């Protein structure tokens with residue numbers, strides 16, 4: 001042993017172990033009967049991983065901008081009971097945005113699957129959907145793929161945290177060849193426990209069969225202003241030549257902590273459109289890991305984050321080009337105001353076999369105040385030689401020339417400014433396929449900034 | 464002219480401390496079309512921008528009176544409501560804002576400001592269709608975001624379409640002809656001519672005489688190094704075409 005090793009300072013704490021309250025909470029889950037043995041074993045392994053590693057601190061390279069340990073250890077979040085009838089009635093009203101679309105819907109209140117607020121009767125042809133755990137009672141091994149993409153042994157220990165604690169989640173299977181027009185909704189409502197901050201760990205599994213086409217939307221809402229934690233994990237399997245559009249819409253209250261991981265794997269010639277839309281939360285951390293696992297796969301990662309006050313939003317993405325002729329388009333954009341802080345880290349990995357990869361990444365930020373801070377950190381790791389890979393990040397204010405153009409036509413200064421902010425967001429919304437969700441978001445954002453309802457007959461955003 | 468619509472007196476303007484306009488005097492009456500010609504960099508766009516209210520210019524001296532009001536005191540949007548319209552030399556692309564939405568917002572903002580009733584969706588669309596026909600614009604252009612991905616010519620045509628929709632009292636066209644092929648030029652000119660009437664004044668800025676074959680002006684002024692160095696009738700444009708601008712440069716003029 002050399003002297004140098006003896007005098008080396010202790011390594012900074014990259015993780016901190018979960019405190020005793022989480023151990024007690026897990027003990028209660030482990031003691032629960034009724035879950036299949038394989039799941040109980042998976043949960044135990046996941047919790048052991050979490051104990052061994054712990055919650056990431058800002059000393060961890062991947063969490064420099066977002067100290068999750070500080071949030072999770074400040075005080076332990078509690079797993080809430082299934083809410084009572086009165087709370088459910090309130091939750092039902094909150095879950096209305098989904099209901100208005102009229103398609104299939106799975107509703108989770110405080111992490112519990114709530115059939116009375118869900119719509120699963122007469123599912124569209126080719127769609128099977130239900131609660132991940134309830135489904136197992138039917139003897140159908142829906143849990144088999146669980147954890148295949150979201151690894152409990154990975155650096156992102158939030159996956160292990162979720163796996164140990166998840167209450168339930170959605171299981172959605174699109175049959176091979178099915179063309180599903182209806183938007184399939186997964187709606188989460190946090191009801192805000194009395195006195196104690198609650199947590200929910202939704203866990204979703206989406207399987208898009210060969211040659212199928214479907215749309216899934218996850219929406220996250222809070223019933224009131226109480227702080228709560230969401231730590232969601234979604235695994236998405238896209239079979240050959242399938243097309244899946246998946247949107248995550250985060251509209252929780254500005255006291256909420258929202259952590260998410262979306263892991264997807266695409267087979268040959270499949271098309272995956274992932275949208276990460278963040279509006280709420282005191283602190284949000286979204287991880288997206290998508291593997292282009294067959295030749296000719298195409299992925300769109302479309303992100304929009306809007307942060308004001310003291311909101312913090314951190315998006316980390318990994319685009320893993322593993323096979324030839326993959327195309328990825330990654331467009332993130334943020335609107336920051338007040339003292340908001342945001343981070344974007346986009347890693348593009350092009351493996352040696354992934355010749356003729358075509359990857360484009362951009363992160364654009366519109367800064368509306370002098371106190372907000374946006375960070376961008378592109379990371380390209382290219383191990384194949386015949387590839388096209390471009391990236392760029394911008395940080396700018398409202399375009400003065402565009403402002404003058406609008407004003408010169410008679411639009412007032414305030415309105416012109418608000419229209420341009422809306423326009424910046426509308427470009428991201430424009431990457432969603434036309435859908436009730438897109439229309440609703442365009443309307444909501446238009447009103448948010450202009451204070452007006454968009455007129456009928458003249459599309460506010462064009463196109 | 465007792466009460467011209469627009470009266471510019473000894474106008475001086477600077478950009479970043481550099482004086483660009485160095486004493487402009489010009490009076491434009493209702494119903495008149497004035498052409499302003501001049502070499503690149505002579506200050507044509509600066510003059511247009513000062514009149515429309517672009518705030519990157521600093522007016523260091525002089526006055527501009529428009530319909531009896533002090534124009535320079537007015538915000539750009541108030542100038543627009545009062546009837547001033549600038550067709551930009553470089554129209555701005557605004558992704559995310561629909562062309563028709565933008566126009567309707569602008570038109571109704573102007574109408575509100577003037578105390579007029581707003582146009583509803585149906586009336587607006589009817590008017591838009593009529594004007595689109597005049598400029599041979601098709602639906603696919605007007606349904607897109609403002610100028611997004613338009614060719615140079617399409618942008619210019621869109622400027623005139625906007626002008627036709629907003630029906631200004633004073634239209635300032637800044638090099639609307641540049642970047643247009645002859646067919647597009649004819650369509651644009653036809654649109655402009657359709658809007659000529661006794662109530663409306665136009666300031667047509669151009670580098671080349673070509674446009675003035677189609678939009679025939681009542682007066683032609685030559686701008687050079689921030690001053691109007693010569694004014695005349697429409698024949699002046701032809702003379703410029705023949706001789707170029709050299710003989711009118713202030714240094715050259717002084718040397719004579």
Ligand SMILES: Nc1ncnc2c1ncn2[C@@H]1O[C@H](COP(=O)(O)OP(=O)(O)O)[C@@H](O)[C@H]1O
Pocket residue numbers: 478479483501502503504505506507508509510519
């Ligand atoms: N924003 C600006 N910053 C610095 N110089 C400018 C700016 N705008 C115009 N100028 C200068 O002012 C002069 C006149 O420009 P402009 O009015 O655009 O001329 P024209 O339209 O006649 O070609 C030119 O020398 C130009 O370089």
Ligand SMILES: [Mg+2]
Pocket residue numbers: 507508509552637638
């Ligand atoms: Mg010019």
